[in-house]
Structures are given as structure tokens and as C-alpha cells.
Amino acid sequence: MLKYLIFTMLIFALTVCDHASALTKKRPRIVMITPSSPTNSYWPSVFRVINSVARDLDYHFEHVDVGVKDRFIQNDLAIKIMEGPNRPDALIIVVAIGNTKPILDVAERLKIPVIIQGPLWPFEIKTVGLPREKYKQYIALVQQEEVLKGYMSAKLLFTKAMANKHLAADGKIHLLAIGGQKRWVGSTQREEGMQKALKEFPMIELKQISPGKWDTAEAKVLTTKMLARFPESSIVWAASDAMAEGAMQAFEAKGKSAASGKVYVSGIDMAEFGLRNVIAGRSVGTAAMSVLGMGEMMVYIYDYLMGKDFVKEIGTTIEPETLLATPENANQLLELVNRVDKIDYKLFSKVYNPNLKKYDFKYHTLLDAAGITENPR
Secondary structure, eight states: OHHHHHHHHHHHHHHHHHHHHHHHHOOOEEEEEEOOOTTOOSHHHHHHHHHHHHHHHTOEEEEEEOOSSOTHHHHHHHHHHHHSSSOOSEEEEEOOTTOHHHHHHHHHHHTOOEEEESOOOHHHHHHHOSTTSSOTTEEEEEOOOHHHHHHHHHHHHHHHHHHTOOOOTTSSEEEEEEEOOTTSHHHHHHHHHHHHHHTTOTTEEEEEEEEOOSOHHHHHHHHHHHHHHSTTOOEEEESSHHHHHHHHHHHHHTTOOGGGTSOEEEEEOOOHHHHHHHHHTSSSOEEEEOTHHHHHHHHHHHHHHTTOOOHHHHOSEEOOOEEEEOTTTHHHHHHHHHTGGGSOGGGGOTTTOTTOOSOOOOHHHHHHHTTOOOOOO
């Protein structure tokens, strides 16, 4: 009897070890579905970061761009991927209005963990609930502070304009704005932030806001039309860096450059393209989470798939730090973008770094990890 018991325990121990070994060796397949446009400056930097994390943590990453014209294709593609023969171990998706429930229904049925890149419309939050409430496979929401981005970018632009007053005939500084697509609630929130900043600057008057398509050429056309209608306008707030570039091109086509100090634009996204424009003086600034925020998300989901759930420490809402790039710190932020491949992301993972007591993705921590000497922001 004793021999049988020992034999049974040995078989059990070997089975557990084999399972643990398989878990350790498993290479998760993580798929991310995103909107993009030909001149989008944000997502290429994001994918560079995620690929660097994938290299260190050893997971298979695939990204799929669906464009910005047809919101329904996101549902069809996400469901096709989840129901296909090579099902992902996890799905990350940037949703447009109405996308959320159909995708989560399939993910729940197939038991595929999903992280949604927010924000979500209020009615969608009411419909699907918070992560892990109605849908257990909806493990987290990445909630960026879109109102704050819009506010920070606008306040920087307005402060610059006030310091170099180029007044219209009515004694005001005339502002034009290019918003994002209305089907994404983040566009509305960024505009809300801009309007919030506008209340603090009574000498600045918004003449018109037009929705863009996150595209440089489209923003140039829109700005050109608005300038024909309001020729004394001297500043443009744009909901993305790509559209800020289009606005500046429209100014330049009329013989007005940023170097003259008579016209200014600001953007949002803080990807490499936007940072270079700040350094070159084509944009006064850009606000966003660091692209390393997406790396933070990937560490969490990898650890989750490998049995280290982030929920007790982080919760179900992932909120990366929001930063503002200005001429004073843009070089440092760009250096961080250029050094993402030099960071050892194993140090940030509780799977690879068992001694890690608390996740830490603060700006100064990332600078240290990239070997960059921190300067005052």
C-alpha cells in the first residue's frame, strides 16, 4: 500500500512538473486589431515597442490594420480571427462605436481573453459592463486620458499664442480646430479638453472645428478651406500629430511658416513623427501617453497568460501615464522612443522577474531602463 501511494504521488508530481514545463515553454499568440490611415504617425511607433517586448518575453505578436473608413470590418475580422483554426491566446482591439458587444460575445464563448483599447461610449459601458463583470474574458480596459491630452495640447498652444500676440482686427486670436472621427468617443473627449482650455483664454476665439480622418492630406484640405473662410486665423489645434502636420502645410502654402512666429499648431499622439515636429519647431507640442504605455499593456497580458494576474495590483483598468512633449523635453522623449529596443522588458515582468514586488512603468523608470539621464521636465 505504501509503495502504491509513493508511486501515485510520483506520477502526480511528474504530471505537475510536465504541466508547469509546458506552461513555461508555451509561446502565446497575441493579436492586436487597430485602425490606421496611410499617414498615421502613431501606430508604427506602438508596434515597434510591442515587437521589442515580444522579443524579450518570447510571445508571438501579430497586428492587423483595418483602416478608418469602415467600422464594421473590425467586428467581422475580429470574429473571423477568433473562430479561425489558429485561435489567438489573447486579443487586443481598438473599438469604434457598436463594436464592443459582438466581439466580447464571441470571446466569451471561445474563452479568449480580450483587452479593449478605450475609451468606450457610456452606452457601451452600460451594455457590456466593466471588465470581468458581465464578460469574464474581458480582462481589462486600457483607459487613456483623452480629455487631459486635448487640454494639455490646447493650453500649451494657447499660452504660446498669448506670448506672441498676433491679433485679428477684432482684437482676438482666431483659432481653428481639426477633430477626429466622431465614431470614436476619444475624439469627442479630446475636443472636450480643448474646449476646457479655451475657457481659460478669453482672448482666443474658436472660429470653426472640422472633423478630420487622422490624415495629413485631409487636414491640409480642411485647414485650407477654413483659412479661406477665416483668413485671420493664426493657430490650429489638431486632434493628432498627423493632422497638425497637415494644418502647418496649409499655413505654409499661404506663405506662413512656424519659424515666423506668426502661426502655431499643436497635436496629440507623441509618436516619433510628432516629436520630430516639436523639435523642428513645426508644432508647439504634443500630448499623449508614452508609446511605452503599450509596452506596459503587453507585459500585463503576457503575465496574465502565464498565470500571473495583474488584477490585484492594477485592477481591470490600465491607465498609462500621460505626458506633454514641449521643445524643452522633446529630444529626451524622442531618445526614449529610439531606445525602446535597448530596454530589457523581462525586468518589468513578474513571470521573468519573481523578485518584482510592484509593477513600475513611470517615466523616470523607463528612462533608467533605456540608459537615459533624466532631465527636469
